[in-house]
Amino acid sequence: MTYRPAMSSERIAELRHWHERAYRELSNVGEQRLSYLGLDLVVPPGVFAPTPTSDLLGRAVLDEVRPGDRVLDMGTGSGVNAILAAGVAADVVGVDVNPAAVEAATANAARNRVRAAFCVSDVYSEVEGSFDLMVIDPPFRWFAPRDLLECAMADEGYAAVGRFFSGIDARLRPDGRVLLFFGTSGDQDHVLGLATAAGLWAEVVASRDLTLRGTTVTYSTFRLAR
Numbered sequence: 001m002t003y004r005p006a007m008s009s010e011r012i013a014e015l016r017h018w019h020e021r022a023y024r025e026l027s028n029v030g031e032q033r034l035s036y037l038g039l040d041l042v043v044p045p046g047v048f049a050p051t052p053t054s055d056l057l058g059r060a061v062l063d064e065v066r067p068g069d070r071v072l073d074m075g076t077g078s079g080v081n082a083i084l085a086a087g088v089a090a091d092v093v094g095v096d097v098n099p100a101a102v103e104a105a106t107a108n109a110a111r112n113r114v115r116a117a118f119c120v121s122d123v124y125s126e127v128e129g130s131f132d133l134m135v136i137d138p139p140f141r142w143f144a145p146r147d148l149l150e151c152a153m154a155d156e157g158y159a160a161v162g163r164f165f166s167g168i169d170a171r172l173r174p175d176g177r178v179l180l181f182f183g184t185s186g187d188q189d190h191v192l193g194l195a196t197a198a199g200l201w202a203e204v205v206a207s208r209d210l211t212l213r214g215t216t217v218t219y220s221t222f223r224l225a226r
Contacts, residue, residue, distance in 0.1 A: 003142055003157035005187050014215070015185060019141050023150055036080060037062070041108050043078045047101045048152035050080055053219040056206040057137055057181040058084055060221040063205075064179060065089050069132040072171070074164060076118060077152060079105025081135045086114035089133075095121035097160075098148040123163045130171050134178045136164060140186030161191060165198040178224035179205075185217045192222070200224040 005012055032043040036050045037058045043049040050058070061084045065071060069089040073082035076094030082105060086092040094116055096102050105118045119126050139145075139155040155161055172178065178200060182188050192202055207220040 005142060006189065007187065015141065016143070018185065018215070019143060019153065023153060026149060037084065039080060039083055039112050041078055041080065042104065042111065044100060044104055046149045047098065047104045048077045048149070053208055053210060054080070056208055056219055056221045057081060057135070057179060060179050060205050061085055061135055064177060064223070065133055071133045071135065072127065072131040074134060074136040075138060075152070076105050077101050079108045079116070079118065082116045082118070083109050083112050083114055085133070085135070086116040092116040093127065094118045095127060097122050097151055100148065123160055124167050124171065127171070130173050132173050132176050134172060134176065136178065137181040138191070140183055142187060158190060162194055165194040168198050180222045180224055182222065183217050183219040195224050199226055
């Protein structure tokens with residue numbers, strides 16, 4: 001089924017303008033050295049780094065993860081959420097479609113002295129087994145990405161997040177939980193609808209409003225469970 005955004009053409013144009021500006025800015029960012037929730041991170045060019053609202057998901061990971069959990073970090077980026085989880089759980093897997101992100105995540109895990117396995121995977125293509133906790137910070141926009149960096153920001157028609165939720169029955173253990181981070185600068189109702197269709201109930205565990213260039217966006221971490 002073809003995705004159609006349930007918002008005005010004016011809102012779509014506003015989001016497209018915002019997205020293009022953010023993409024240009026990110027394309028010109030060099031290597032970054034960051035301190036984030038106690039982690040020492042190096043984020044190379046072409047890899048999406050933590051943002052001022054990323055801690056809403058990171059802190060939720062720390063609150064949610066249990067020592068016996070098997071954890072999947074879907075779209076791991078620089079590895080932050082996998083690394084946070086690996087400080088508690090011994091079996092953590094992080095995947096990303098971007099090879100540069102997988103390389104950065106592997107190096108960041110070693111830098112922070114935790115063990116996690118990372119690999120290049122298009123959603124579940126290289127993922128084996130099932131998980132107690134799954135973490136996903138998907139692209140907010142439904143535009144077609146032009147390169148691997150933009151894949152961290154845009155998912156054409158929400159196809160990848162759709163495949164994440166449509167395949168979740170085989171991947172999420174019976175008492176498993178999902179932590180989803182999303183914002184109202186994307187089609188949040190559509191993405192939550194995908195979760196509902198997969199048999200998951202959502203509760204907000206953290207949220208924050210951020211106003212940028214006159215537009216206020218609400219960023220939220222949702223805990224999803226059957």
